[in-house]
Amino acid sequence: xxxxxxxEALGQAINEEMARDDRVFLIGEExxxxxxxxxxxxxxxxxxxxxxxIDTPIVEESFTGIGIGAAMAGLRPIVEWMxxxxxxxxxxxxxxNAAKMRYMSGGQFTLxxxxxxxxxxxxxxxxxxxxxxxxxxxxxxxxxVVCPATPYDGKxxxxxxxxxxxxxxFLEAELAYGWQGEVPEDEYLIPIGQADIKRPGSQITLIxxxxxxxxxxxxxxxxxxxxxxxxxxxxxxLRPLDEQALINSVNKTRRAxxxxxxxxxxxxxxxxxxxxxxxxxxxxDAQVELVSSEDxxxxxxxxxxxxxxxxxxxxxxxxxxxxxx
Amino acid sequence: MPEISNYDPQLLKxxxxxxxxxxxxxxxxxxxxxxxxxxxxxxxxxGQEAIAVGAVAAIDLQKDYILTAYRxxxxxxxxGMDPSSIMAELYGKQAGTAHGKGGSMHFFDKDRHFFGGNGxxxxxxxxxTGVAFKIKYMSEPGAVLCFFGDGAIHQGTFHESVNIARxxxxxxxxxxxxxxxxxGTDFRRVSAVKDLSKLSCAYAIxxxxxxxxxxxxxxxxxxKAAQLARDQKMPTLxxxxxxxYVGHSMSDPGTYRTKExxxxxxQNDPILLFKDKLIVAKIITDADFDQIDTRCKDTVTKAVExxxxxxxxxxxxxxxxxxx
Numbered sequence: 001x002x003x004x005x006x007x008e009a010l011g012q013a014i015n016e017e018m019a020r021d022d023r024v025f026l027i028g029e030e031x032x033x034x035x036x037x038x039x040x041x042x043x044x045x046x047x048x049x050x051x052x053x054i055d056t057p058i059v060e061e062s063f064t065g066i067g068i069g070a071a072m073a074g075l076r077p078i079v080e081w082m083x084x085x086x087x088x089x090x091x092x093x094x095x096x097n098a099a100k101m102r103y104m105s106g107g108q109f110t111l112x113x114x115x116x117x118x119x120x121x122x123x124x125x126x127x128x129x130x131x132x133x134x135x136x137x138x139x140x141x142x143x144x145v146v147c148p149a150t151p152y153d154g155k156x157x158x159x160x161x162x163x164x165x166x167x168x169x170f171l172e173a174e175l176a177y178g179w180q181g182e183v184p185e186d187e188y189l190i191p192i193g194q195a196d197i198k199r200p201g202s203q204i205t206l207i208x209x210x211x212x213x214x215x216x217x218x219x220x221x222x223x224x225x226x227x228x229x230x231x232x233x234x235x236x237x238l239r240p241l242d243e244q245a246l247i248n249s250v251n252k253t254r255r256a257x258x259x260x261x262x263x264x265x266x267x268x269x270x271x272x273x274x275x276x277x278x279x280x281x282x283x284x285d286a287q288v289e290l291v292s293s294e295d296x297x298x299x300x301x302x303x304x305x306x307x308x309x310x311x312x313x314x315x316x317x318x319x320x321x322x323x324x325x
Numbered sequence: 326m327p328e329i330s331n332y333d334p335q336l337l338k339x340x341x342x343x344x345x346x347x348x349x350x351x352x353x354x355x356x357x358x359x360x361x362x363x364x365x366x367x368x369x370x371x372g373q374e375a376i377a378v379g380a381v382a383a384i385d386l387q388k389d390y391i392l393t394a395y396r397x398x399x400x401x402x403x404x405g406m407d408p409s410s411i412m413a414e415l416y417g418k419q420a421g422t423a424h425g426k427g428g429s430m431h432f433f434d435k436d437r438h439f440f441g442g443n444g445x446x447x448x449x450x451x452x453x454t455g456v457a458f459k460i461k462y463m464s465e466p467g468a469v470l471c472f473f474g475d476g477a478i479h480q481g482t483f484h485e486s487v488n489i490a491r492x493x494x495x496x497x498x499x500x501x502x503x504x505x506x507x508x509g510t511d512f513r514r515v516s517a518v519k520d521l522s523k524l525s526c527a528y529a530i531x532x533x534x535x536x537x538x539x540x541x542x543x544x545x546x547x548x549k550a551a552q553l554a555r556d557q558k559m560p561t562l563x564x565x566x567x568x569x570y571v572g573h574s575m576s577d578p579g580t581y582r583t584k585e586x587x588x589x590x591x592q593n594d595p596i597l598l599f600k601d602k603l604i605v606a607k608i609i610t611d612a613d614f615d616q617i618d619t620r621c622k623d624t625v626t627k628a629v630e631x632x633x634x635x636x637x638x639x640x641x642x643x644x645x646x647x648x649x
Contacts, residue, residue: 025462051462057492062451062485069455072440075462096445097452105441106423107646125425142647166648214372 001184003222007177009151010116012287015157016187018048021076024162025052027067028080037082037157038177071113071167078162078279084133084171091136098167099142104249114161116170119147120210120261121260121309123175127297130305133261134210137169138238139266144192145238147171149213151181155238156190159206164192173211195242197249201231204319205249207272208259209235212310216259219315224317238268246272247279254285255322259310264292276313326540334608335517340382340540341603342617343598346372347399349621353629354398354415358575362633363416367429372401372570375595376502377403379543380470383387384551387468390438390460392453395475396569397442404439406432412628418635426646447473447480448522450499454486454514461558468469468496468554469545474601476507478521487528487560501564502537508573510579511596525562537565538595568593 004012018024024248025048030037032045045053056063060081067077072220081087087094094115101109120132138145144166148154148171161168198213199220213234220230231249235241250256256276260269273288294308351369365484370377375400382392386404393400401411406422414421415429419495422432432442440456444447453471460467478501479485490497501521501633513519517526524531531553535546543565550561568590571573603609 057485057488059481059485059489061429062454062482062489065448065451065482066455066486066489069440069452070459070462071460072452072456073456074460092445093451094446097443101441102649104423104427104431105435105646106421106426108423108435110434110649144648193561243642251474 001182002009003180004151004183004276005177006039006151006154006172006179006181007038009155009181009188010158010172011042011044013043013155013162015044015047017162018044018052023074023076024078025054025075026078026080027054027063028058028191029056029082030056031055033169036080038174040177041080043179060086060089061093061108064093066300067113067210068093068111069100071111072101073111075084075164076112078114078116082254083129083174084117085116085131087115087133094143095139095140095169097242099140099213105141111167112165114158114170116158117172118174118177119182120173121293121305123296123297123305123319124300126157126273126300130298132260133294134238135262135267138268141165143312144168145171145324146192147210147231147238148236149198149210150176151183151236153190155183156188157192157233158235160189160192168192170318171210176211188195190236193237193240193242195245196234198234199230199232201229201253203229203253204234204255204257204322205231205234205253206315207235208245208258208317209238209268210261212259212261212282215310215312216315219319220314222312222316223319230319243275243279246276250276250280250286251283255314256284257291258317259291259315259324261293261309262293264290267292286322286324291315291318327545329541329602329606332541332621334649337603338380338617339615340378341596341599341609342621343378343403344540344599345617346408346621346624347374347377347402348596349618349625350402350628351398353625354412357629358378365428366395366574368567372398372590372595373502373504373541373567374399375599376472376537376543378568379540380472380500380547382602383544384468384470385548388465389551390440390456390467390469391472392440392443392449392456392469393441393472394449394477396474397432400439400472401434401442404434404437406434406437406439406492407418408624409631412632412633416632416635417454417637419637419638419642420631424642426560428481432557434611437464437505439622447477447482447541449473450477450482452484454490454495454497457490457497458493460496466555468498468501470498470551471504472500472638474507475501475503475505475512475516475521475614476510480522481563487530487562490560491528491530491589495560496554496558497560498531498547498554500547501562502565503564503566504569506569506573506581509577511581520564520566521560530560530562532562532564535565537567538593538598540595541552541566
């Protein structure tokens with residue numbers, strides 16, 4: 001099976017879906033002539049021309065709204081936000097227009113649109129350019145939110161997102177674009193709304209999503225050295241959440257640690273921790289733990305920024321608490 | 326000045342009827358709101374009817390599109406949506422245009438190419454630009470009319486969208502309905518220019534002011550601008566000078582302007598002006614107008630009867646229309 005990078009896997013997904021459906025187009029800052037700020041769209045402008053791969057001025061609110069209007073009128077836009085940090089400029093469009101237009105119109109409009117870009121902490125970027133905004137989007141009814149952890153999942157989920165008739169927020173990560181993984185040559189789709197067991201285990205469930213799935217798998221390997229068999233669940237989709245997959249796992253292991261790159265208040269992680277506490281109350285052998293980023297903006301200093309985020313040590317400490325060791 | 330003799334008399338009568346229907350509809354809605362038969366916001370279009378009716382008559386909604394903001398009852402009626410369903414939506418009923426999920430600010434009719442009914446000031450200007458993008462992308466023959474108020478023209482979305490429409494050559498007409506007050510703020514207090522159509526200069530597109538109280542002037546200017554958009558993919562900015570007689574919404578005390586000013590504008594009423602013009606041109610008589618008015622009142626009475634007696638949506642319906 002070919003081994004390719006995350007950015008290549010995402011680029012393949014866009015390319016295949018553009019070839020499949022003329023209504024699919026890519027719009028955003030630097031997506032065309034520059035081949036994308038993170039090179040996800042490399043080669044697409046050359047293949048599809050300026051009709052379908054479209055550079056915009058630096059106007060997140062308006063090019064996001066233009067995508068939404070085009071979707072209301074029947075096209076299938078992929079809106080690239082250079083990073084999710086800049087998507088804050090477009091929050092009104094996403095929350096008030098994309099998420100609500102179908103509902104407010106009594107079901108008259110469909111909005112087949114994908115908003116994608118890198119989310120979460122990167123490196124040496126300070127507070128405005130290094131933050132997880134997953135919870136902001138996940139809180140909004142009317143949106144779907146997807147956050148893949150591997151090139152394989154990235155390609156299969158992005159293709160599903162582009163074919164979905166609802167607005168989908170697709171969260172990538174700067175630090176993961178160069179990661180490599182096996183991606184089949186034959187076409188495949190991964191359905192939105194299904195979590196994935198990235199490592200089966202029996203004694204504790206570690207639940208996470210996005211680029212830190214890798215970190216959590218390393219933590220699980222450390223736990224194995226201590227003789228603890230951890231299951232790692234990758235949510236993959238944050239909305240709609242695959243609640244049953246979480247409940248099934250925790251009913252088996254009776255212990256759970258949730259790991260999320262965002263600060264701890266009202267986060268996807270805190271919601272998942274509540275959900276497990278509520279649904280698995282009778283079977284839990286310990287309190288549910290949440291490992292989050294610290295409740296601060298991201299500092300610039302590299303040592304401090306690492307200290308602000310979930311780490312293997314923090315995960316092990318939380319896991320040991322639930323295991324009373 | 327547009328020549329009345331260039332118009333089909335039947336069309337002129339229809340325009341008068343459509344304006345009067347909006348007027349009577351909103352007068353009745355105000356009354357029912359006052360009786361607390363429904364609540365929420367109710368942004369009235371009274372005084373501005375010539376713009377929506379003149380605009381709809383200027384385009385072909387088989388291929389063209391219209392978007393507006395939250396002062397949208399007039400547009401909903403002008404594009405031909407059923408008055409009873411519109412009234413039922415004000416009452417929040419299942420038979421309403423959005424099954425009771427939208428209300429006064431959110432009328433939509435996808436089939437009639439009326440894309441709302443948008444509640445956030447200036448936020449639909451990119452949407453309209455996106456619809457124009459679709460027309461160009463699919464090589465279709467239409468154009469988009471995007472209406473907004475003198476408050477919205479200072480939003481970034483307006484400036485960002487007009488710039489993009491120009492550089493991408495999108496078929497769209499941006500139409501500012503300058504009713505002179507953004508809620509309680511006189512537009513002269515918050516605008517660097519008094520002639521808002523001059524903002525077109527910054528984006529190298531045509532711009533002009535239109536007498537928004539003269540339905541035929543509105544109709545002519547929008548026809549020309551829409552044709553320019555369709556044929557040459559050139560956007561236009563039109564500023565329709567108009568006036569709303571009533572408050573921004575129902576809770577507006579109106580302390581920011583004088584009674585004399587309102588009285589003065591009422592003498593320049595778009596419906597009365599047009600009616601007088603048609604009488605002078607011997608296209609209608611006073612009796613004809615009375616008949617038109619009676620028809621409008623009957624339609625509105627029926628709409629209220631329908632809306633009041635229609636059932637609420639069933640509770641489980643609140644989960645519908647969210648995802649496909």
